[in-house]
Amino acid sequence: MQEVVITGMGIVCPLGIGSEAVWSAIENRESGIRTVPRLVEAGFPITIGGEVPDFDGKQYVKPRKSLKVMCRETQLAFTAAELAWADAKLDEAKIDSERLGVVLGSSVFRSELPDLTALYQEASNNGKFDFTRWDSAIKQLYPLWMLKYLPNMASCHVGIAKDARGPNNTIVEGDVSSLLAIIEAADTIARGHADVMLTGATGSLLAWVDVCWHGGARMTRNDNPDAASRPFDSARDGFVMSEGSAVLVLESLAHAEQRGAKILGRILGYGRRAEAVPRGKLPTGQSIRQSIRAALEMGHVSPDEVGHVNAHGLSTIEDDAIEAEAIQAELKDVSVTAPKSFVGNSGASGGAIELAISLLGLQKNLIPPTLNCDDPTAGLNVACSAQLPKSATMLALNHKLTGQAVSLLVGGA
Structure with missing residues (x-):
């Protein structure tokens, strides 16, 4: 099996467009959660969210006529893919189109x-x-x-733009979509079916249909946007809806070394698990614990070798309690960061955005901080300020109340 490495990334999220803007906001502890004017104008009870600031697809989508069949989520993904492509310097590489593929996680696109x-x-x-x-x-x-709102359109448009004739796939599985897509892309390379894969996810919970559906039911803090998303804090009261996309470039180590690519990280292992959750009940956290164990076993990494966990950290009372208990059970007092404190919950794309933020931190030899965690729940070791990691190995974690959990273990360059 071929070793898989990360050689590029593109981020479009509430903190900004591009890695430089995103990390600048992280360094300065600037939240991406703001009052959303259209929600205010509509008289909606919850008027905050994580919108991508100053985004205009016309600046990134080529040819322009493609915009007619691209919803906002597809435009976000296309932009993130362009940024990732440039970051990996793939224009300078000689890539066999038959060995170039795309796998993206996606939300269920809601019609505007x-x-x-x-x-x-x-x-x-x-x-x-x-x-x-x-x-x-x-x-x-x-x-x-219909072509505008099919969930697989993001992968299709990216594949067409880059003449990617290799495997092309889309995974729609809610909050765990990102990590599942990245795992599938890594496996595609490891199996020898591609040399380069563009992977990540796009998603939004701010489309009108989503906003009306959720109705802010799991979010009550409306008066102070900066302090609204509070993963693992004792005063947390719900998640904040947001949008965004992040795309990574994965390559086989041999292909990356052959073209002299800069390596940002290495895919070490992963775990994908699920537990049965009866209607009206909560998960036990068993699937989270099992996914963590599977990732460590596959990567031949012991719990004390993990530098930090990039947690799901949804900021709801139930989810965070279950996740905190599972992390402590498997990884003891490991440092934990929760990027949703900065960007909110964008659903399918959350895991990719959060992973990208941790990768940016690793380039600086820092664990990205967590905002608004003034009183960490259950004694969890939350990195409330940027910290030096004890190792460059990090574990990304996403899970759902319906019982699915995914862990992805990533090592430093």
Whole structure:
């Protein structure tokens, strides 16, 4: 099996666009959570979120006509992929297109309301939806609407733009999508089916359909955006909805060395586990613990060799308690960072964004800090300020209340 390394990354998140902007915000402890004007204008009860600031797809998407069939999440992914490609200096490399692939995690893209407005108006009868008018109303829908919102469109557009004729796949599995996609990309290279893979994820919980669906039900702190996302803090009261994308370039070690690429990290091991969660019940944390054990075993790394954990840190009462107990059980007093304190919860793309932030920290030999954790729950060793890691080996962790958990072990260059 071939060793897999990370040679480039691109980040588009509430902290900014590009690694330099993101790390600058981390260093200065600047939160990406802000008041969202459109939520205020709509009179929505929760008016904060993590939007990507000053994002305009026209600056990054080529050809421009592709924007007609790209929703915002696809535009974010395309931008992150362009940044990752440039970071890895792949334009200067001679890459066999048949050995270049794409695997991205993705949220279920929700249609923006303006795309449906004319349809609903046509089907409206005295303010109520009239199904007898559907045949006429459907003609108001943009003919390529479906292509705009299929979850696999991000991988497709990136693959087309880079002439990637190798494996192309999309994983849609909620908050664990990112790490599952990165693992699949690494396995694709390890199996010898590709030399280079673009991988990561894109997602948003700020589309109107998502905002109305969640309704801020797990978020009550609305008056102070900077302090709203509080992973593992005793005063946490819910997650903050956000958006973003991060894309990594993975290569076989042999391919990277042959072209003289800078190595940012090494994929050492991973674990993917699930536990049955009866309706109305919470996970026990068993799957989190098992995924951590599997990653360490695969990477031949002992618990005391892990420099830090990049935790899921959702900032909800239930999730954080379960995760904290599992981390302590398997890794004792390991240092923990929770980037959602800066960027909120973007769903499918969260794990990729968080991993990228830890990789940026490793380039500086620092564990990225966690914001707003004034009183860590259950004695967890949260890195509330930037710290020197005891090793360059880090474990990224994502999990879901439905029982899925994924751990990815990454080593330094």
